[in-house]
Amino acid sequence: MRTPPEQPANQQFNNADSYGIAFDEAWGRIGSLDPADSGAREAALQGVISGLCDHPFALSQPELVRQVAEFRLRLFQR
Secondary structure (H helix, E strand, O other), X not given: OOOOOOOOOOOOOOOHHHHHHHHHHHHHXXXXXXXXXXXXXXXXXXXXXXXXXXXXXXXHOOOOHHHHHHHHHHHHOO
16 A cells, blocks of 8 residues: 655645644634633634634635634533
């Protein structure tokens, strides 16, 4: 079996999985937020989404990026 060539770590694809990975990395750079401060969470979420506006998935499916982001945040709460 042939081994596929190495892919660059920062390579982005036009799909929700690729966007989710980029979102996770960006969200991880925020640091801790007070869970009781929903305003800070919303501001951080908007900041991350805005920061990923040039991701291929965000460009092709802008109406879905918020749903993917919220889904990823629910995974972090488990």
